[in-house]
Amino acid sequence: MSLFNRRQIVSALAVLPLGACMFKPAYGPGEPALALSGKVLLADPTDKNSFDFFQRLSNRLGIPTVPIYRLNYGLSTSVANVGISQANVLTRFNVLGTVSWSLLDLTGNQIVASGNVNNFSSYSSTGSTVAELAAKEDANLRLMRMLADQVLLEMIANSQKLPKLQGKP
Numbered sequence: 001m002s003l004f005n006r007r008q009i010v011s012a013l014a015v016l017p018l019g020a021c022m023f024k025p026a027y028g029p030g031e032p033a034l035a036l037s038g039k040v041l042l043a044d045p046t047d048k049n050s051f052d053f054f055q056r057l058s059n060r061l062g063i064p065t066v067p068i069y070r071l072n073y074g075l076s077t078s079v080a081n082v083g084i085s086q087a088n089v090l091t092r093f094n095v096l097g098t099v100s101w102s103l104l105d106l107t108g109n110q111i112v113a114s115g116n117v118n119n120f121s122s123y124s125s126t127g128s129t130v131a132e133l134a135a136k137e138d139a140n141l142r143l144m145r146m147l148a149d150q151v152l153l154e155m156i157a158n159s160q161k162l163p164k165l166q167g168k169p
Contacts (some may be wrong), residue, residue, distance in 0.1 A: 036159055040103070041067035050075050053099070056148035060129050069112070069162075073101040073151070077143070082122070085105040093136070096120045097143045101151050103158070117150040120145060 022116035041064045045051040053075060076098050083092025103115035121143040 036061060036069075036155060038065045039068050040064060040155075041070045043070070043072045043108070048065045049077060049097075049140055049144050052144035053148050056145045057152060060148070060152050068106055070076075070106055071098050071101060071151075071155075072104065075099055075147070077140070083124075091126050092122060092124050092137075094122050095139045095143050096121045097147050099147045099151055101154075103155060103162075106160075112143045112162055113149075113155060115158075117147055117154065119146045119150065121125045121146070 008167070010056070016168050038061070040057075040061050042054055042057055042061075045054040050073075057071070067139050069126070078096045080094045080096060081090050081092075085091050098116065098118050098121065100114075102111045104110065104119065105112050121139040123132075123139035125132045127135070
C-alpha cells in the first residue's frame with residue numbers, strides 16, 4: 001500500500017467520529033443559523049467603534065428585509081500599557097473591549113438570547129505621531145471586528161433555541 005493511500009485512509013477515519021458525535025454544520029441547509037441572515041435589526045451606532053462593530057455585523061448578517069429580532073449592544077473599551085522601554089517610554093498598548101448584547105424578539109419585546117464577550121488588540125507607539133494614530137485606529141477596527149464575530153458566534157450557538165427559526169431554511 002502506498003503512502004498516499006494510507007493518508008486517505010487515515011483522513012477518512014479521522015472524519016468518522018464527527019458523524020458519531022452528531023456534528024452538524026451551523027450554516028447547513030435548514031439550520032437556524034442560516035435563517036438569522038436578514039432577520040436581525042441592529043441597534044444604530046453612536047460612535048466610531050460602534051459603527052465598525054455595526055458594519056461588521058451588517059456584512060455578516062445582511063440587511064434585514066423582514067426583521068424578527070433586534071440586537072441591542074453596549075460597547076466599552078479601555079487602553080492598557082503593556083510595553084515600556086529601558087528609557088521608561090511606553091512602546092506598546094493593548095486595547096481591551098467588552099460587548100454586552102441581547103437579542104430581542106420584536107413581537108413580544110422579550111430577550112431571547114444575551115451574553116458578554118471580551119477581547120483585545122494591540123498596537124505599537126514606536127513610530128511617528130501619525131503612525132501611532134494610524135496604528136491605534138487599526139487596533140480599534142480589528143478589535144470591533146473580533147467582538148462582532150464573537151457576538152455572531154454566540155448568536156449562532158443560541159439559534160437552536162430561537163422558536164421563530166425552528167424548522168425554517
